[in-house]
Amino acid sequence: MAKELLEGNAAIAEAAIRAGLEAYFGYPITPQTEVLEHLARRLPEEGRVFLQAESEVASINMVYGAACAGARVMTSSSSPGISLMQEGLSYIACSEVPAVVINIMRGGPGLGNVAPSQGDYFQAVKMAGHGDFHPIVLAPGNIQEAIDLVVLAFDLAEKYRTIAMVVADGSLGQMMEPAELPPMRPVRPPAERPPWALTGARGRQPNIITSLYLEPEVLEEVNLRLQAKLQEIAANEVRWKEYSSEDADLLLVAFGTVGRVCQTAVREARRQGLKVGLLRPITLWPFPSARLAELAGQVRGMLVVEMNAGQMVEDVRLAVEGRCPVRFYGRLGGIIPLPDEILPELERLDKEC
């Protein structure tokens, strides 16, 4: 298939259709409404399910239901809407049903604004809901990667029976660039739904999907099983990209759109004679900690750049364990940091480390 000029949100929506999405439940919120609008038009065309829910609380519980029934299902929202989904996400995680959630992040806290932000890093990575769990968190840096990661999200969600969340800031949702959509996968017929799904107990014992375990010993066992699964994911699914890191003695760490800005900063810094490299985590959970630890032995210092007050920087510091200084630069309120702001920070890092 050839490249075409695609808008981020529409590309994400169409990628989900190509990946075999059977049902979508969502509620409008800027800057991701185009995901919902695209699916409102396209899913009925394909004979699949689209439903505009009454709220994000309802959306996520509709997703929970459809996932329990064994269908490929997704919802999308932006920051405040994801906050409303957190109880449902926790139930889904404990019940071990697969679900894909898109968060096109906007400025916060509160109603904030509709400008691009990465303020929901902690929420996605550390505390997507109450209790002990992590969704798989995928952070695309451009529209092609967003398309590819949406397809991957469905595969990972089903493989591990977990939540796969794709997080991108609003600018990625709204921008246009050339990208290639994958071919259309056939939709899995209802007769081939997984054996654990709620399809009616025909000729078998009933299936029960619950997140309630009243006996502490039993709930501990459930948690240990969840943790073992998370460890398996952490061992197998870490993804990141490096730019000019081979000979770098200073390292930028940034995800999503900021990673892209940092690529420009790397080029400009190198023109000034600074040996700067970049690591861009693609999975925010699991986090590329081992690779960062390795690089900490190679570089003099790291600079983490984010569109928040310093969230991923904590994970970088945990990975580096003091082996090199880790500095932070961030912009808030929906402002994208520019290479011109990042360069002086790199110069300072160069002088001080």
Added chain:
Amino acid sequence: MVTVEIPADMELVYKRPQSLTETHTHYCPGCTHGIIHRLIAEVIDELGIRERTIGIAPVGCSVLAYYYFNMDFAEAAHGRAPAMATGIKRVSPDRVVFTYQGDGDLAAIGTAEIIQAANRGELFTTIFVNNAIYGMTGGQMAPTTLPGQVTTSSPTGRDVETAGFPMKMAELLAVLPGAAYVTRQAVFDPRGIHRTRAAIKLAFQTQLAELGFSLVEVLSTCNTNWHMGVVEALEWAKKHMVAYYPLGDTKVSDGVRALMETR
């Protein structure tokens, strides 16, 4: 399982429905959840739909209903069973889906979900158990608690000036075009139990005929948290609950009426 030979001169007239498991329930002695479970199970057996029915348990005393029903079951977050049922039914339109919800679950925290599902005419059935109190959390005021009724969170009796009046859900939902069959019944005596069974059957038939959303509100007792004896609770409910919550159908769509006539 206990197997008993039936002597040749006797006829089996009463047995556990196939749609119930043999598990003993955790419900308090005197609680009417057990009766309502049995009625649903009998109807599912009678309609021959057990193997294609998916039930959804609420958060409330009936949170463990999936242990008692012998069919596929999910356990929803508090109040969200109608959203979950929507998700299941939309991707499995040839399956039968029902939610089983208490009054706190349906008429307080889950008000939006039930109203919106009814309004969309979702093709599932809701069994709504109104016992005028929050049973599971130990007897707090519910949206259905009667004026003046004493609970742990309305220790001097429900004050309608500050807490509002009890919600009449069957009447409220009836005005929505998507709701095809809405009725209120009570399980306080054999006659009421019989009528409730017929209503539950009609509600499932409404779903099977794809006529729209169906809901049976069942007035129920909670002798434990009402601090009454079993018989006293039934008498109190008959006198006070039925007075505030009139029994009978609040919505019968033309399609459902036609269905009733063919029965």
